[in-house]
Amino acid sequence: MKRKEFHYRLAWRTDSVQPGAHPSRQGGGVHAFQRLVPFQAHPDPRRLHLRASLGDPAGHFWVRLHEQRGRIAVFALADLSASMGYRGRVSKTAVVADFTEGLALSSNRTGDAMGFVGLSDRSAPDFLLPPTRQVGAALKLAERLRGFRPTGGSARGLLHAVRYLPSRRGLVFLLSDFHFPLGFLKQVMESLAHHDVVPVVLWDPEESAPEASGLARMQDMENGMERLMWLRPALRTRLSQTFLERRDRLVAMLRGFGREPLFLSGGFDPDAVTRYFHAG
Amino acid sequence: MTDWALDMPQWLWGLPLTLLPLWRLPLRSAPCSWHALLPADGASRAVDLSLRLAGAGAILALLLGSSGLHRREYTVERTGYGAHMVLLLDRSRSMDDSFAGRTPAGGEESKSAAAERLLSGFVSGGRNDLVGVAAFSTSPLFVLPLTENKAAVLAAVHAMKLPGLAQTHVSKGLAMALSYFGDEPTAGSRIVLLVSDGAAEVDPDSELKLRRWFKEKGIRLYWIFLRTAGSHGIFEAPDNPEDDNAQARPERYLHLFFSSLDIPYRAYEAEDADALKRAIADVDREEQRPLRYAERVPRRDLQAFCYLAAALALAWLVAAKCMEVAR
Numbered sequence: 001m002k003r004k005e006f007h008y009r010l011a012w013r014t015d016s017v018q019p020g021a022h023p024s025r026q027g028g029g030v031h032a033f034q035r036l037v038p039f040q041a042h043p044d045p046r047r048l049h050l051r052a053s054l055g056d057p058a059g060h061f062w063v064r065l066h067e068q069r070g071r072i073a074v075f076a077l078a079d080l081s082a083s084m085g086y087r088g089r090v091s092k093t094a095v096v097a098d099f100t101e102g103l104a105l106s107s108n109r110t111g112d113a114m115g116f117v118g119l120s121d122r123s124a125p126d127f128l129l130p131p132t133r134q135v136g137a138a139l140k141l142a143e144r145l146r147g148f149r150p151t152g153g154s155a156r157g158l159l160h161a162v163r164y165l166p167s168r169r170g171l172v173f174l175l176s177d178f179h180f181p182l183g184f185l186k187q188v189m190e191s192l193a194h195h196d197v198v199p200v201v202l203w204d205p206e207e208s209a210p211e212a213s214g215l216a217r218m219q220d221m222e223n224g225m226e227r228l229m230w231l232r233p234a235l236r237t238r239l240s241q242t243f244l245e246r247r248d249r250l251v252a253m254l255r256g257f258g259r260e261p262l263f264l265s266g267g268f269d270p271d272a273v274t275r276y277f278h279a280g
Numbered sequence: 281m282t283d284w285a286l287d288m289p290q291w292l293w294g295l296p297l298t299l300l301p302l303w304r305l306p307l308r309s310a311p312c313s314w315h316a317l318l319p320a321d322g323a324s325r326a327v328d329l330s331l332r333l334a335g336a337g338a339i340l341a342l343l344l345g346s347s348g349l350h351r352r353e354y355t356v357e358r359t360g361y362g363a364h365m366v367l368l369l370d371r372s373r374s375m376d377d378s379f380a381g382r383t384p385a386g387g388e389e390s391k392s393a394a395a396e397r398l399l400s401g402f403v404s405g406g407r408n409d410l411v412g413v414a415a416f417s418t419s420p421l422f423v424l425p426l427t428e429n430k431a432a433v434l435a436a437v438h439a440m441k442l443p444g445l446a447q448t449h450v451s452k453g454l455a456m457a458l459s460y461f462g463d464e465p466t467a468g469s470r471i472v473l474l475v476s477d478g479a480a481e482v483d484p485d486s487e488l489k490l491r492r493w494f495k496e497k498g499i500r501l502y503w504i505f506l507r508t509a510g511s512h513g514i515f516e517a518p519d520n521p522e523d524d525n526a527q528a529r530p531e532r533y534l535h536l537f538f539s540s541l542d543i544p545y546r547a548y549e550a551e552d553a554d555a556l557k558r559a560i561a562d563v564d565r566e567e568q569r570p571l572r573y574a575e576r577v578p579r580r581d582l583q584a585f586c587y588l589a590a591a592l593a594l595a596w597l598v599a600a601k602c603m604e605v606a607r
Contacts, residue, residue: 083313179314207313215327216605217305218312225315228305228328231605238319246317 004102005109006273008171010072012196015168020071021110029068036062072170073131074107075195076100078118079176080126080148081155082221086177088204089266095202096175097145098268103173104138106270114138115165118145120152123160131166153222155180158188165195172197178261182253189257198276199254199261201247208243208265210236284582287348294343301335306597307604331600338593345586353579359570363469363500364426366412367399367433368457369440370476370506371421372448379552380509391506394553395475396440402560403433412460413437416453426460428575448478450534451486458493470499473563477506479514479534481526491541500544504559505531507551514547 014024027034028042036052039045039061052062076099078084084092100116107114116138118127126148129141155176165172172195178185189197210231218227229235247263254261262276286292305328312318375392378384384393403411413423413436424436457472482490494501505514514535518524526533538545548559 086311086313177313179317207317212605214603214605215307215600216310217307218315218318219309220315221311221313223315226305226309227312227315227318228307228324228331229318229321230324230327232323235319235321235324238321239317242317242319 004098004270005106006102006270008106008277010171010196014070014072016070016072018071020069020112022070022072024068024070026068026070027065029066031067031069034065034067037065039063071112073113073115073166074103074171075115075117075165076103076173076175077161078116079155079158080118080120080150081152082150083177083179085150085221086204086207088206092177092202092204093145093148093150095264095268097142099175099200100142100145101139102268102270104135104142108133108135116141117161117164119157119161120150121154121156122152123157125157125164128164159191162191170195174199175202177202178250182249185253197257198259201250201261201263203263203265205266209240283352283354285350285352287350289347291343291347298336298339301339302332305331306335306601310605331597334593334596338590338597341586341590341593345583345590349582349586351580351582353576355574355576358575361570363471364410364461365471365473366414366457366460367437368453368472368474369413369415370448371415371417372478374477377508389553391477392440394556395506396437398557398560399437400434402564403437404430405564414453414457414460416449416456418447418449420452420456422456448476448480450476450480451482451490454490455486458497458499461497461499470497472499472501474501474503475506477508479530481530482534482537487537494541494543501538502563503538503547504556505547505549506556507549509551513549515549
């Protein structure tokens with residue numbers, strides 16, 4: 001079986017009191033030194049700091065406080081509108097399922113709880129998995145996703161996603177093709193501002209740079225509108241150009257929300273996700 | 281002027297079908313995740329439009345072709361120079377003889393052949409005559425009604441070359457020639473051109489009838505008498521008064537009868553082909569009056585064009601189908 005795990009890390013400290021793998025603001029652990037506190041505040045004689053205690057003119061005892069790393073909840077928030085049923089080199093729902101599997105294994109390895117919310121045009125999710133540390137539940141959900149045919153006419157439901165996420169700040173992977181207006185994306189990102197949102201853009205080489213040439217009756221998967229395209233080298237160049245421009249716009253817009261988007265083109269690549277977190 | 285019509289208009293019930301290609305393209309659909317990302321492309325839109333129109337046009341053309349689109353036969357009023365003319369041709373056996381009264385031998389030309397040749401030239405000349413053809417021998421032969429169709433007239437005149445039949449019975453022939461003309465008044469003149477090499481007595485019954493008809497219908501009569509060498513002319517009075525009767529000299533008496541009709545009448549005596557030619561040229565010159573006549577333009581079937589248009593449209597559709605993106 002192909003390796004699907006990836007490593008993620010946070011650039012912020014969690015408030016979580018549960019021990020875990022991520023930097024946190026909680027003291028009392030055994031990791032990095034945080035500060036000196038009076039013995040009364042943290043009565044742990046093993047951490048007594050001799051030099052500070054002896055040098056204290058008032059004769060108070062000081063103890064070292066070390067960081068306790070914390071656990072977070074990671075979420076996969078999937079856009080399951082009809083356009084996510086696009087099958088290019090690989091089907092996009094299959095990529096979502098792959099990513100969910102990878103995230104389930106990775107979060108389990110890291111010790112985090114993992115949840116899943118799949119939304120389309122309604123406020124009620126098509127798929128919902130509350131945060132759990134049972135990796136099997138997420139794997140089962142990924143299996144069900146593979147057989148799922150998205151039909152929702154839009155991604156409006158993403159605006160309600162925050163209702164299914166925990167109140168404590170977590171890491172949210174927003175899996176979508178981002179084929180909706182930037183204004184809508186802005187609303188979604190604002191509603192999720194409480195969380196650390198990693199936008200994962202699922203595109204397919206077939207849609208951005210098709211290799212076929214000839215006549216194609218393009219049918220929009222969400223509103224059913226049809227347009228005839230005469231695919232020829234000139235038009236293919238313009239099509240890829242459009243996608244490049246769209247990519248630049250997405251990057252510029254999402255950078256304003258603190259994260260650059262992660263582009264997964266043509267399938268789920270765990271190393272690409274790892275690189276996203278650790279390189280640069 | 282043009283008048284379009286259909287043979288089977290019930291096919292037009294299929295016309296709503298022409299809307300189908302306008303609604304849907306005949307290509308397999310390729311799913312596309314978001315239209316907004318497809319660049320606007322004029323060429324694609326042109327192809328789109330042309331395919332829809334080709335589909336609609338193909339169905340329309342097939343329907344029109346199946347329903348039998350044609351342009352109706354119509355008549356045009358034309359003004360020309362000529363006359364309503366009936367060629368009354370003698371088909372008696374003697375017409376097959378030469379002007380010398382013998383069976384033609386060697387380079388000789390029979391009377392009928394000469395008359396045929398010269399009359400053909402007369403008919404195919406630039407006149408706008410309405411010409412009818414009648415013939416007579418023992419009984420009158422209805423050949424061709426008054427028509428502007430020169431090919432038909434020429435064919436009828438050419439038929440003179442066939443061997444003749446029997447006797448000369450001119451009064452019945454005249455009656456038939458006169459029956460070609462209706463009672464309505466006409467703009468051009470009405471002519472009977474009688475070509476014969478002999479004559480016969482006109483019996484009193486026919487005489488009365490002919491007198492009345494010639495008068496009523498306003499006929500101008502030309503008689504080209506093909507005189508065989510040695511026979512009696514129509515103008516000469518016999519030396520012997522005993523011979524001066526209708527039995528002995530029917531030609532002369534027919535001439536006298538025609539002269540007494542009180543209508544424009546001219547007789548020519550042609551003793552050879554040249555004289556015949558001069559006589560015909562004379563008629564040609566004299567009968568050049570403005571004539572209003574109706575020309576019939578025949579029905580024209582347009583199905584072939586419909587099917588051609590449908591084939592072209594379908595060819596374009598098939599070509600487009602071949603250019604379709606395979607998925």
